[in-house]
Amino acid sequence: MNLGRVYVMATNVFREVIRDRILYIIGFYALLMVVVMLLLPQIAATTEDKIFLDFGLAAMSILGLIVAVFVGTGLVSKEIEKRTVLVLIAKPISRAEFIVAKHLGLVSVLALLVTAMTIIYLALLQFQGIAYPLGSILLAAFYLFLQLSLITAVALALGVFTSSVLATLLTFxxxxxxxxxxxxxxxxxxxxxxxxxxxxxxxxxxxxxxxxLDLKNQAVYGAELLPDPLTLLANAGYGVFYTVLLLAIAILVFLRREF
Known part of the structure; x- marks a missing residue:
């Protein structure tokens, strides 16, 4: 596998996804959080801090999931349906490089989204004067990224051998x-x-x-609820291993496909 070709294609995927106005999601997240911040005191005066903490992480997870699923399933399946994949594989690019680059490109976008939303989330918590466990929230955001990376691999694997609509439903x-x-x-x-x-x-x-890979509740309701470091490391390894396994399956299926 040529890492240079993978990097170039992954960069192109990153730019293509960004060009599709995906970054509007960051603005939507900020607007949603501000609206919730203004409404909560009127409907949950005594528990607004915990609800805001919980809602911020949950909204981050849902928006990231939407991008991972809807964009991920179309990265390969749309190329196949439109037959543009024939042009790509005719170039000196292996099918394995094609799959890996697609995954890395979208995962880079997800990393940007999660980072931006986390910064907005922490800034609003600071503005509201809400006490929050910084380390636990950053850890939860990192594990959310691992989860979205895994879901992207699921979406790619399903998109290789079925339509984008069916792949979307199956990924959900x-x-x-x-x-x-x-x-x-x-x-x-x-x-x-x-x-x-x-x-x-x-x-x-x-x-x-x-x-x-879901640490939202532990981040909100107390760092003492987090698993021990060895378990955290094992869970992160599990997420990475499963992602690599799914990509290997996607590559194997893609190698056997005839166009």
Whole structure:
């Protein structure tokens, strides 16, 4: 794999996504947070600080997810549907480089979005005089980025062999099931149905456990709720490993596709 070609293509993907007015999301996030900041004292006078803390991280997660899913599923599938992929693979660019560059390009955009939204979030917290655990919030933002990187890999892998619409629906399904995969296992255990229990265990083994990369509640309700450093490191490694695995699957499928 030629890193120079990957870098050039990833940069082009970054510019292309930015050109699609994705950065408007940062302005929307800022406007949304200001509106919530003004409305909260009227509807939740006693708990407005906690709600604002929670809402800021949740909005960051949802907006990042929308970009990862809708842009990620179209990065490859639209190239295939429009047949522009034929021009790209005719150049001295391997299919593996094509997939990796697409992922790195979008992940760079997501890193920019998460960073900008985190800065806006912290600035508004400071402006409001709300006490907040800086270290926990920064850690939660970093793990949100890891989660979005993984979801982008899911979107790319699904976009390689299906339409962008179906890939979008399936990626959202993976996201929802991935966040509740541990609950599914517990549900299977208490169901007293061997078949259903095997199904839930199978889903848990196949689907990414996204709850490992979700630290929003711990960031809001106390740093003492955060996992120990070894667990945090293991969870980060899990996210990176699963992302690489999904990209490898996407590359394998893409190599076998005929155009």
């Amino acid at each position: 399904a993976v996201y929802l099931l991935g966040n509740f995969s541990q609950d599914l296992v517990n549900l299977g255990r208490i169901s007293k149905s061997p078949g259903f229990e095997r199904l839930t265990q199978g889903l848990y083994l196949i689907l990414p456990d996204l709850s490992r």
